[in-house]
Amino acid sequence: MRKMCLDMVYQLAKEDERIFFIGSDLGVRTLDQFKEEIPSRFLMEGISEANVVGMATGLALEGKIPYVNTIAAFITRRCFEQVVLDASLHNVNVRLIGNGGGLVYAPLGPTHLAIEDMAIMRAIPNMTVVAPADADEMCRFMPLTVEHQGPIYIRLGKGYDPIVSNDAVPFEIGKAIPMRQGSDALILTTGITLKTGLDATDILKEQGVSASVLHVHTIKPLDVAAILDHAANVRAIVTVEEHTIIGGLGSAVAEVIAEAGFDPAKRFKRIGLPDVFPDQYGSQESLMERYSITATELAQTTLGLVEGRPQAASTADSQSPGKIVIR
Amino acid sequence: MSPELDTRSLSLRVKIVQTMTASKRGHLGAAFSLVEILRVLYDDVLRYDAKNPKWADRDRCILSKGHGCIAIYVLLAEKGFFPASELDKFCLSDGILGGHPDHKVPGIEASTGSLGHGLPIGLGMALNSRYEGSDSRTFVIIGDGESNEGSIWEAALSAGKHKLSNLTVLVDYNKHQSYSSTHEVQDLEPLADKWKAFGFAVAEVDGHDIEDVRSTLRSLPIAPDKPTAIICHTVKGKGIQFIENDMEWHHKSQISEKDFQSLYAALGVS
Numbered sequence: 001m002r003k004m005c006l007d008m009v010y011q012l013a014k015e016d017e018r019i020f021f022i023g024s025d026l027g028v029r030t031l032d033q034f035k036e037e038i039p040s041r042f043l044m045e046g047i048s049e050a051n052v053v054g055m056a057t058g059l060a061l062e063g064k065i066p067y068v069n070t071i072a073a074f075i076t077r078r079c080f081e082q083v084v085l086d087a088s089l090h091n092v093n094v095r096l097i098g099n100g101g102g103l104v105y106a107p108l109g110p111t112h113l114a115i116e117d118m119a120i121m122r123a124i125p126n127m128t129v130v131a132p133a134d135a136d137e138m139c140r141f142m143p144l145t146v147e148h149q150g151p152i153y154i155r156l157g158k159g160y161d162p163i164v165s166n167d168a169v170p171f172e173i174g175k176a177i178p179m180r181q182g183s184d185a186l187i188l189t190t191g192i193t194l195k196t197g198l199d200a201t202d203i204l205k206e207q208g209v210s211a212s213v214l215h216v217h218t219i220k221p222l223d224v225a226a227i228l229d230h231a232a233n234v235r236a237i238v239t240v241e242e243h244t245i246i247g248g249l250g251s252a253v254a255e256v257i258a259e260a261g262f263d264p265a266k267r268f269k270r271i272g273l274p275d276v277f278p279d280q281y282g283s284q285e286s287l288m289e290r291y292s293i294t295a296t297e298l299a300q301t302t303l304g305l306v307e308g309r310p311q312a313a314s315t316a317d318s319q320s321p322g323k324i325v326i327r
Numbered sequence: 328m329s330p331e332l333d334t335r336s337l338s339l340r341v342k343i344v345q346t347m348t349a350s351k352r353g354h355l356g357a358a359f360s361l362v363e364i365l366r367v368l369y370d371d372v373l374r375y376d377a378k379n380p381k382w383a384d385r386d387r388c389i390l391s392k393g394h395g396c397i398a399i400y401v402l403l404a405e406k407g408f409f410p411a412s413e414l415d416k417f418c419l420s421d422g423i424l425g426g427h428p429d430h431k432v433p434g435i436e437a438s439t440g441s442l443g444h445g446l447p448i449g450l451g452m453a454l455n456s457r458y459e460g461s462d463s464r465t466f467v468i469i470g471d472g473e474s475n476e477g478s479i480w481e482a483a484l485s486a487g488k489h490k491l492s493n494l495t496v497l498v499d500y501n502k503h504q505s506y507s508s509t510h511e512v513q514d515l516e517p518l519a520d521k522w523k524a525f526g527f528a529v530a531e532v533d534g535h536d537i538e539d540v541r542s543t544l545r546s547l548p549i550a551p552d553k554p555t556a557i558i559c560h561t562v563k564g565k566g567i568q569f570i571e572n573d574m575e576w577h578h579k580s581q582i583s584e585k586d587f588q589s590l591y592a593a594l595g596v597s
Contacts, residue, residue: 040458041458043454045485046481046484046485048478048481048482048484048485050443050447050477050478050481051447051450051478051481051482051484051485052447053447054444054446054447054448054450054451054478054482055447055448055450055451055454055482055485056451057437057447057448057451058437058447058448058449058450058451058452058453058454058455059451059452059454059455060451061430061436061437061448061451061452062451062452062455062456062459064455066451081441081444082444082447082478085438085441085444086437086444086447086448089430089438090430090437090438
């Protein structure tokens with residue numbers, strides 16, 4: 001997904017002279033071809049995220065479209081004020097590409113994890129937040145970033161993530177994509193958890209539960225109409241994200257559901273990281289497993305809600321996320 | 328020793344005080360230390376068209392130490408970027424001028440106020456001018472307290488690397504920040520050496536001496552392959568003795584009628 005994203009920046013830049021690429025201190029040979037062919041629009045400015053976002057804003061105020069790339073944790077947290085006051089307050093066409101959203105950098109520890117990036121970026125006026133599911137979806141999304149007005153945060157996965165997106169559906173920023181249709185439950189996904197959601201529906205099907213999957217690649221602006229439409233006739237709604245349960249997809253959907261005035265009340269559950277800093281290294285997969293962000297857990301949680309079992313609250317701040325309590 | 332302030336410098340200061348009348352508030356000391364720097368820029372140096380503020384070939388001027396905004400508002404109004412009547416609505420709900428510069432105001436290039444933002448933005452603008460082959464220049468006015476921010480020095484590194492001779496940083500070095508003297512809070516010395524070490528050509532001027540500021544700004548760039556830093560030695564609150572270097576006047580709200588009378592009297596207005 002990362003390779004596709006950066007390749008697309010290069011391809012788009014060849015066609016559009018407004019496009020600049022700004023890196024901080026990326027891996028050796030990153031976008032070598034871009035640098036060689038279009039050196040005047042390729043900038044590698046060092047480990048100085050605040051400066052890089054400000055510089056990108058200056059270029060964008062002059063009509064350019066800078067694509068800024070570094071590790072997701074740094075492009076969101078380290079320069080948050082520049083993202084807010086420079087790129088977003090001025091509402092300019094800066095594109096922030098965050099490598100390794102979520103738990104991708106698990107072996108490197110909590111300093112490099114981006115588990116609250118969608119929450120903080122979503123809270124900024126004018127900001128658009130997009131987390132494609134795989135490289136194919138990235139390919140469909142990136143051309144739209146050229147003409148989109150205002151700043152965009154692009155959350156990248158690990159790379160070589162399994163292709164699960166649907167190429168039959170045109171990508172539209174802010175438009176969620178229905179991936180499965182079911183009548184009992186609705187599973188909402190973003191980024192790479194689309195695969196988790198699809199796998200969970202397969203498990204649920206075997207257990208006689210019919211679940212929809214709505215892929216919410218754009219966390220902001222949220223496709224409220226699609227969420228309400230898909231939530232209208234199901235008993236249970238479950239969100240799944242590689243992100244803290246505070247402020248991300250789950251929170252965004254909960255806000256919509258809570259204000260919708262559904263009657264009767266829906267059963268609702270957020271699956272994601274509890275309110276903790278992950279305490280293990282390992283791999284993205286092992287941390288997803290540790291915090292129950294898996295198809296098996298998603299299926300079990302959904303089944304429990306559909307069957308009306310009581311559930312533990314999701315707000316536990318322990319290292320063990322809330323799980324279904326079976327009485 | 329700076330020369331005596333001339334009639335124009337005093338008149339700009341009177342307008343700054345008048346601007347604070349309705350809201351009874353403002354960063355007066357910061358605005359007063361900037362007056363001559365901004366006056367020379369807008370009178371003698373910058374290329375602009377007040378009726379076409381987004382003219383592509385204009386010079387860009389960013390007041391990164393945004394709290395000194397009343398000084399730039401007074402000049403922009405005088406030059407015709409917006410009606411002078413807006414000054415009377417400073418910080419009011421029906422006005423366009425707030426306590427920090429807003430990019431929606433004609434003539435204001437970037438919203439600033441939180442410190443350390445203007446120079447990276449100006450760096451991007453200067454890079455764009457060079458990319459476009461334009462001869463327009465970018466000027467960024469920063470504060471000395473603002474120079475505590477790491478982003479200033481991150482941007483300085485980049486500007487030096489890119490040899491942006493179309494970028495000029497003016498440091499309003501009044502030696503005071505909100506709490507106390509810069510020497511006490513976070514000493515910047517040796518300041519000129521720091522800018523030189525970051526790849527800038529450096530000049531030092533008396534920031535209240537019109538001729539000194541003007542002649543330096545008219546001889547840019549100082550070096551053909553370097554950005555310029557001009558350290559402007561100034562006095563916080565310059566022009567009214569009882570507010571000079573008095574941190575009580577860094578920012579003041581609820582300015583009393585008596586205070587206003589004292590300010591006007593000190594500026595020779597009865």
